[in-house]
Amino acid sequence: xxxxxxxxxxxxxxxxxxxxxxxxxxxxxxxxxxxxxxxxxxxxxxxxxxxxxxxxxxxxxxxxxxxxxxxxxxxxxxxxxxxxxxxxxxxxxxxxxxxxxxxxxxxxxxxxxxxxxxxxxxxxxxxxxxxxxxxxxxxxxxxxxxxxxxxxxxxxxxxxxxxxxxxxxxxxxxxxxxxxxxxxxxxxxxxxxxxxxxxxxxxxxxxxxxxxxxxxxxxxxxxxxxxxxxxxxxxxxxxxxxxxxxxxxxxxxxxxxxxxxxxxxxxxxxxxxxxxxxxxxxxxxxxxxxxxxxxxxxxxxxxxxxxxxxxxxxxxxxxxxxxxxxxxxxxxxxxxxxxxxxxxxxxxxxxxxxxxxxxxxxxxxxxxxxxxxxxxxxxxxxxxxxxxxxxxxxxxxxxxxxxxxxxxxxxxxxxxxxxxxxxxxxxxxxx
Numbered sequence: 547x548x549x550x551x552x553x554x555x556x557x558x559x560x561x562x563x564x565x566x567x568x569x570x571x572x573x574x575x576x577x578x579x580x581x582x583x584x585x586x587x588x589x590x591x592x593x594x595x596x597x598x599x600x601x602x603x604x605x606x607x608x609x610x611x612x613x614x615x616x617x618x619x620x621x622x623x624x625x626x627x628x629x630x631x632x633x634x635x636x637x638x639x640x641x642x643x644x645x646x647x648x649x650x651x652x653x654x655x656x657x658x659x660x661x662x663x664x665x666x667x668x669x670x671x672x673x674x675x676x677x678x679x680x681x682x683x684x685x686x687x688x689x690x691x692x693x694x695x696x697x698x699x700x701x702x703x704x705x706x707x708x709x710x711x712x713x714x715x716x717x718x719x720x721x722x723x724x725x726x727x728x729x730x731x732x733x734x735x736x737x738x739x740x741x742x743x744x745x746x747x748x749x750x751x752x753x754x755x756x757x758x759x760x761x762x763x764x765x766x767x768x769x770x771x772x773x774x775x776x777x778x779x780x781x782x783x784x785x786x787x788x789x790x791x792x793x794x795x796x797x798x799x800x801x802x803x804x805x806x807x808x809x810x811x812x813x814x815x816x817x818x819x820x821x822x823x824x825x826x827x828x829x830x831x832x833x834x835x836x837x838x839x840x841x842x843x844x845x846x847x848x849x850x851x852x853x854x855x856x857x858x859x860x861x862x863x864x865x866x867x868x869x870x871x872x873x874x875x876x877x878x879x880x881x882x883x884x885x886x887x888x889x890x891x892x893x894x895x896x897x898x899x900x901x902x903x904x905x906x907x908x909x910x911x912x913x914x915x916x917x918x919x920x921x922x923x924x925x926x927x928x929x930x931x932x933x934x935x936x937x938x939x940x941x942x943x944x945x946x947x948x949x950x951x952x953x954x955x956x957x958x959x960x961x962x963x964x965x966x967x968x969x970x971x972x973x974x975x976x977x
Contacts, residue, residue, distance in 0.1 A: 558614060567955045575639040576602045576620035583614025583630070587607075604639045610658070622651065624665030631699065632658020634673060641667055656677045659694030659762065661717070674729075681712035689739070690717045692762055700761045704925070705745040708759060715758040717874060718771040728752050740869045757922065758957065763873045767977040794916040837934060837943075841887035841905025846912050846936045846962055847920035852906045856926030857891050859949075860904040861931075863959070865915025870906050871922075880914030914942070914966060918959040923951040937970025 580599045585596045588607040594600070602608070602618050608628055610616050617630040622641045628634055633656040642648040651667040655677055668675030677684040678693045692879050693714045694700060700708040708717050717727055717740050724739040733749035737743055742762075743752040848861040862870040862884060868877040872889040887905045896902050906919070919935050930950045935941035947959045956977050963971040 573640075574601045574621065575602065575604050575606070575636060575641075576618050578602065578616065579625070581615070581628065583611060585610045585614045585616040585628070590646050600634070604636055606658075607633065607635045609633045613932040620651070620665060622649070622650070622665035622667045625663045626660055626664070626757075629658055629694075629858045632660060634658075634660060639810070645830065649674045651675045652678070655693055655695050657695055657697060657699075659692065661690070661692040663690045663696070679712050681729050681748055681821045683766040684714070685729065686725075689724045689726060690725050691737075692717060692758070694759075694762045696761075702761075705803065708761065709744075709746065709848070711747060712750075713755075713759055713762050714742065715762055715873075724779055725943075739867060751787050754962070756954075757924075759872060778803055797859075837905075837940060838897070838901070838903055838937075840908045842885070842901045842909070843939065845905030845939045846882075846884070846908040846910055846937055846964055847931060847940070848906050848918050848960070848962075850921055850931055852902050852929060852931035853900055854926060856902075856929050857924040858904070858926075858929065858931055859889070859922045859924050860886065861920050861922060862906045863918040865913060865917065868893075880908075880911070880913035882908050884908050884912070911966075912964060917962040917964060918975070919959040920959050920960070921948055921951065923953055923955050926953065928952050933960055935955075935960055935962050937964045937972070942970065946974070957975040964973050 557574060571942055578598050580598060581596050581960060583899050586598075586609050587596055587602065588609070588738065589603060589605070595820060596608070596616060602620070604808040608616060608618070610628050610630050610632050614630050618626050618628075618640070620626070620641070626634070635656055637652040638650045639652070639655055640648055640650045649667045649671065651665075651674065653676070657727050664686050672685055675686045677693065679693065679698075681695065681943065684691075684693065689716060693712065695712050696710050698707060700713070702708050704907070711849055712728075714737065716724065716737050716933070726737050728735050728743065728745065728751075730745065730751070731749045735743075735752045744754040744755055773862070782870045800907055803909040833935040837843070837847070837862050838851060841849065848860060850858060852858055864870070864877060864879050864884060866879050868879050868884070870877050870886055871885045875889075877884050884906060890896055890902050890963065892903050917937070919933060921931060921933060923929060928950050931948050932945060933948050934943055934945045944960070951957060958977055959975045961973045961975060963973065
């Protein structure tokens with residue numbers, strides 16, 4: 547159970563000083579929002595155990611061991627979530643919310659990885675924020691991003707060691723330009739929202755990745771992240787006072803491994819899939835296609851069905867650039883909210899007999915535009931699934947036999963062109 551504590555210089559000096567009071571020479575930089583396992587900070591050569599409410603100071607070195615995670619809210623309203631087996635050094639932190647310009651947020655990611663929702667520092671003066679790693683230096687333009695520095699300690703989905711280097715992903719959206727700048731001896735590269743990258747060494751520029759590696763988004767023990775493990779973007783607050791109770795009322799949960807749940811719902815066969823996982827011949831239809839009774843319904847909806855133990859993933863690109871998938875399960879755009887019902891890893895039967903299903907559906911009032919559904923064969927042999935999409939709640943729909951997807955391959959975009967009060971249009975475009 548997360549705890550919040552009010553700190554006062556007039557009361558509770560005895561016990562509170564032992565666990566949370568800042569040292570005399572340093573101004574508070576932030577407080578611990580959530581902690582799991584046994585995270586620590588090294589301050590002036592002494593190790594301090596971290597728990598919710600404990601003050602974080604400039605020059606602290608934050609560490610998490612096996613199974614430990616940590617979330618800190620800094621005085622500029624930024625949030626940093628440190629994953630297990632990681633170390634983040636606060637090289638220099640200053641924030642005076644008085645228009646004085648005395649702002650600095652310089653960090654060093656020594657090892658491991660973290661996610662952060664950046665705050666007020668660096669939004670207008672980009673030189674005021676940076677994260678140094680052994681491979682590259684990260685500058686911000688205001689965003690939500692993740693980094694992992696791999697040193698023979700990151701494993702791919704198949705259990706093999708990932709190449710050493712820096713991996714990153716700009717998650718967004720957040721306040722600012724939703725970009726980061728990656729710089730090393732090869733120069734500077736801007737990385738935009740929903741882009742993922744890898745930097746092999748300090749002399750090499752970023753290489754763009756189709757998808758973020760699982761370990762970057764806390765894929766622990768082979769389980770990809772769920773919304774319960776995401777950073778919650780707290781409501782904005784204008785003050786930098788860390789004692790203000792207008793801060794996060796429900797602090798984000800720690801980054802913890804989540805167990806996979808299953809759905810046992812009677813399956814009503816309306817489309818053929820062969821036992822091999824290859825889809826049987828179906829005619830493309832726009833007439834009252836029936837969805838399987840799994841997942842919520844919605845005006846705009848996509849449903850993926852397959853029979854194998856592959857880990858397939860359904861993705862949706864929104865008209866405004868949002869991306870709904872296993873690492874970002876809920877996105878609100880305009881008056882509509884778009885949600886993935888669950889990340890079906892493929893190793894568990896969801897509905898008898900042996901059908902695996904994922905759904906992405908809208909609620910509220912979605913904005914007009916093109917909604918692009920596509921499928922990614924995240925893990926497993928070649929497979930041909932079935933994808934059904936609708937733009938009017940199922941009155942009309944289109945069922946697609948997705949052509950064979952090789953391991954790690956991505957399908958074409960199966961689009962729903964939506965406009966309120968007008969019949970939806972269904973198209974297919976190249977990935």
